[in-house]
Amino acid sequence: MRHHSKGHLNVEDRDSVLIVRLDGGPHGVFGLEIANQLEALVDRVDRDPSVHAVVFTGAHPERFVSHADVRWLQEGGAAVPPVGRRGASVVARTARNVDRARVLAPLVNRTPLGPAVELERLHATFLRMNRSGVIFIAALNGSALGLGAEFAWANDLRVMADGNFFIGQPEVLLGIMPGGGGSQRLTRLIGTHKSLVAILEGKPFTPAQALADGAVDAVVPPDEVVTRAVELAAHFGSRTKGSVAAIKRAVYFGGSMSLTDGLHVERTEFLGTALSKDGQQLMLDYMESTESSGELPLYNPDIYKRALELGTVPGRRSTNGR
């Protein structure tokens, strides 16, 4: 019988922004229970038009998420003899198919495939965050290693506490490698070479290094981390949710494809927004303002400034909407 670490998410509702505290127990680890609750939360906020942003922070006083529950990683492997790369590929592929056919999930949870399917579902949750119109922000109140760092990279923005904290991927020092997306998202965040060196060495970034390399967006005193993250959540969350979703999909997914494939993703997402009710209304407003004022609104500095604050160009019809 498999050991399941306890752990849970504490959700605080602040209008269109949720603050979610990850409680991974005394060690602050990320285990199956947190993965399951995160999946349910992302599903809910993605569907709920009233939620525009989510701020994640750690319940532990000095850590965001320590790292994965190591037992969770280890147990799957212990049940089966060592497999080579070919075997691992088969397991990964089977897990993907099993995850797609969720009806089978209960059957495989007791088999060696169990952890691979759980990994597949965690990846699906992180990918859903990347596809969503919700802005996700990691408020790193302290350190984050391994899966803790990988969860941070899966957010859209990262605010980190200044101090004796660190963030990174130490897996190589345990004879393994990042498995929660770290080798892919850190690579796309800070570039291939810096990512390769960091992951091969296993040495984490200080807050200052993370900021300089673009691995985090802001470093602030520890007691301002959540406040600053909530400000960013309100600011970015004020944009039209349909636009946010389209932009995230085009940049995260299209941006990682070949240029021609990426451009096709952009055209698809663009047409979706251009044909949307929100988009149509804002564009009609924009044309009316241009005709009545004789100038393009975005070339009026006051209007552009207010638009950045409001999240949309102010206009006759659209101002009521939000």
Next chain:
Amino acid sequence: MRHHSKGHLNVEDRDSVLIVRLDGGPHGVFGLEIANQLEALVDRVDRDPSVHAVVFTGAHPERFVSHADVRWLQEGGAAVPPVGRRGASVVARTARNVDRARVLAPLVNRTPLGPAVELERLHATFLRMNRSGVIFIAALNGSALGLGAEFAWANDLRVMADGNFFIGQPEVLLGIMPGGGGSQRLTRLIGTHKSLVAILEGKPFTPAQALADGAVDAVVPPDEVVTRAVELAAHFGSRTKGSVAAIKRAVYFGGSMSLTDGLHVERTEFLGTALSKDGQQLMLDYMESTESSGELPLYNPDIYKRALELGTVPGRRSTNGR
């Protein structure tokens, strides 16, 4: 009946460099007429062996291109009921097929597909710029938003006027997203994360920020923008057109594919240049110079310096050619 913004390109011929001024009317917008004339221009210079570089600048005193003609974007959507992502994908795919079978174009211009096909054609023009042996340079005499910025990103180099100007993607503030390649080319120009944040926020870059992030290559006083761009055009345009085309294809297209696919693109383009008349002649010259001087020409600092100025390593045969 659809409204077509006026607008035209003024072309000035300076030997192997063309200077093209975009005149988008009093508001300096980029509409269908400019798109059509740009398509014809790119087609012409790509085929003409005597044209090595094109400098684009704005006819408006303070703007490169203000942004797209918003009516052009809006009208397509107004004719059809809002569609979801699935619908947008079908429209985008159909538009791609229609564009490939140009014979059908007149039939669809009056249907809701019209704007999608026009978008597809504009993307094809920008892609042709990326595949061409011609060096394209945006001489940003002032600001550029939306499609103006996207057109700048589709160029090979960007020189921007210093002053109270800006360049960026404000589409999110109109409930839409970049549709002229901005989510893809800005992402590949400055990196995934900086691009994501800029497009999600809708806030443009100042000239200094654009320079620091690599979004533009040089910032100079406004009255030096075109001069500087023409200098760069002459410098980069002095390279063999076949090499320029091969390099651009390998970096823009191969560089955005998986490493193994990209390497195959490189080998293909490399063999094309190595087997070319220009390549063969220059390599034979290089070997002769090596034998006669006893040293590799590129390890002679004076020869390397002159080669960078001339565009090719100077040699017995190749010097006549250019």
Next chain:
Amino acid sequence: MRHHSKGHLNVEDRDSVLIVRLDGGPHGVFGLEIANQLEALVDRVDRDPSVHAVVFTGAHPERFVSHADVRWLQEGGAAVPPVGRRGASVVARTARNVDRARVLAPLVNRTPLGPAVELERLHATFLRMNRSGVIFIAALNGSALGLGAEFAWANDLRVMADGNFFIGQPEVLLGIMPGGGGSQRLTRLIGTHKSLVAILEGKPFTPAQALADGAVDAVVPPDEVVTRAVELAAHFGSRTKGSVAAIKRAVYFGGSMSLTDGLHVERTEFLGTALSKDGQQLMLDYMESTESSGELPLYNPDIYKRALELGTVPGRRSTNGR
């Protein structure tokens, strides 16, 4: 009959690190003979569990590798009439198939396909370096142009001598383009735009510029280049070879694919390491240490520091192993 430049690799064995000096004759060029010996060396170290790192340096007093043997590049093309892009694509594709069916190689070495097959094999060698659990380090004792630079980009780390040296891709000045992976690996190393500009211009980087752009990892006095490279080789080579291979594959190959495809590569490589004997042992040790000490070992600064030095988290069982 084709001219084959002489050249050979001098191998010095220092426990788990090899130092390999490339001797490309008086001009220090990289020709077919060096390519063949490199292929054999990479094959050997990749299979040999006792070799953890290889340091490459140049036998020439002031150069790492001058550039390719130009005759090698030129001769293939001289035998056949100029071909267009379509022809080059066919040659490249045929070469790939021929290389896969090595049995045919002797038959084509005398045909125009010969050089294309040799190029294909050189690419295969560089790709094998990228897939390997061995750490490869270029100790750039001096300058490197063209294929010399491309060979350096194919290594995992680069240490360069300070002084009047340079590294870069001058091919455009010979009417050709990089053919040994430069347009792909430099692009992924320093970003699309900086790579495009450098390759289009043909101007090499000084050591300081290369360092600032991330094209090299360290610049040190000439007489410290090999020493520093060997230190890095020992440091990175102390990590588990299976982890190193998995991380390199995930970052180099997965990291250049679409995000979703890259994540699948990561999961496959991760499962391979998590199910490995090394990984299982180190994770079990980690859990035991956690239970006995009451704290996660990586949150004990002394243990983390020692782990970075040793290459693995110290533990009861794993300490004997290395």
